[in-house]
Amino acid sequence: MALRDFFISLSENEAISTAAQNYGFKLGAQHIVAGANLQEVIESVRTLNEQGIACTIDNLGEFVTEEATAIQAKDEILALIEAIHSEQLNAHISLKPSQLGLDIDIDFCYDNLHEIVEHANECGIFVNFDMEDSPRLQMTFDMLKELQKSFNNVGTVIQAYLHRAKGDIENFKDSRLRVVKGAYKESEEIAYQDQLEIDINFLELIEYHLTHGLFTSIATHDHNIINHVKYFVEQYNIPKEKFEFQLLYGFRKDLQVELAREGYQVCVYVPYGEDWYGYFMRLLAERPQNINLVTKRVFNK
Ligand code: FAD
Secondary structure (H helix, E strand, C coil), X not given: CCHHXXXXXXXXCHHHHHHHHHCCCCCCHHHCCCCCCHHHHHHHHHHHHHCCCEEEEEECCCCCCCHHHHHHHHHHHHHHHHHHHHCCCCXXXXXXXXXXXXXXXXXXXHHHHHHHHHHHHHCCCCEEECCCCHHHHHHHHHHHHHXXXXXXXXXXXXXXXXXXXXXXXXXXXXXXXXXXXXXXCCCCCCECCCHHHHHHHHHHHHHHHHHHCCEEEEECCCHHHHHHHHHHHHHCCCCHHHEEEEEECCCCHHHHHXXXXXXXXXXXXXXXXXXXXXXXXXXXXXXXXXXXXXXXXXXXX
16 A cells, blocks of 8 residues: 555544544644644734734534534634634635535535635635545535525635546636645546646646636645746736735745745645644645654654
8 A cells, every 4th residue: 555545544544533632642733733722723823924924724624424513613613703803813714514514414514604604704704615535526516606606705626636627617717716736535537646747737727717717826835836836927917916825834834934025925724623633644645754844843842
């Protein structure tokens, strides 16, 4: 089994995930998770805002199978919206539909999302639906399309490894979109496996949305992609208000600050909460060197 597959299978292991939460098996995850609770994450966001960096905040959790857990997550996100609003933070929401009950019942999930998007809309806050693995993709797009009939403060993510991504980006060109390479294990029937093919598609999608779309969040740590985007926006006179670079909390902090100093809009994806295990394992899956980032900090404390 390849290392990537090994970590992805660990990310989906419920027993280990629960044990990790229960026994505080933190493995240094605190360096890439911005806090255990609302109060702690607000402090982290404030610090980033002071450096001229916006945030998208994710209350960690996914693949929920109990209604009560999904409702608890919804309540937490509503409280987060309140906090962003009352503390006047430069931040918006990222969420995973499977945390809000997508695997239980789509109507139940839709109602939860509706409540969140409606409340965020009242507070002038944007909500982004993270894109999960392919079985959940069309349902996520369908719920988004339905919500966009009433609200314009909601968008999603386009994954460049998927063959269908060009059609999807065209379909949602009037939305604010985050474009990424894609983080899950998908089959060759539906997804590019070759890194170069993914990178080429990634750049084409970014260029398309920059020139035809509403607002583009370019979410990557890849300096080659970032440098290409800088060159492209210069060539096509794309104003800096029309796009941002997004990076994950704890990753390439130097680059985050450097981009902000150069005058680009930078937004950091800030996860918080107890349910960090799946997120953490996917990060190890896609870049095993990430383990260095974590272990070095654990042992150098
Ligand atoms: P990679 O392909 O991992 O790396 C390319 C090159 O970049 C590396 O070879 C190295 O040279 C350089 N590099 C990368 N990381 C580092 C580092 N830490 N330090 C130094 N150099 C580095 N995926 C989804 O499927 N759905 C989502 O909703 C989603 N949301 C995301 C939101 C954000 C803000 C980000 C940043 C990613 C998100 N992803 C999401 C994950 C994404 O799909 C990729 O899996 C992930 O970002 C890894 O790809 P990459 O473009 O960062 O570069």
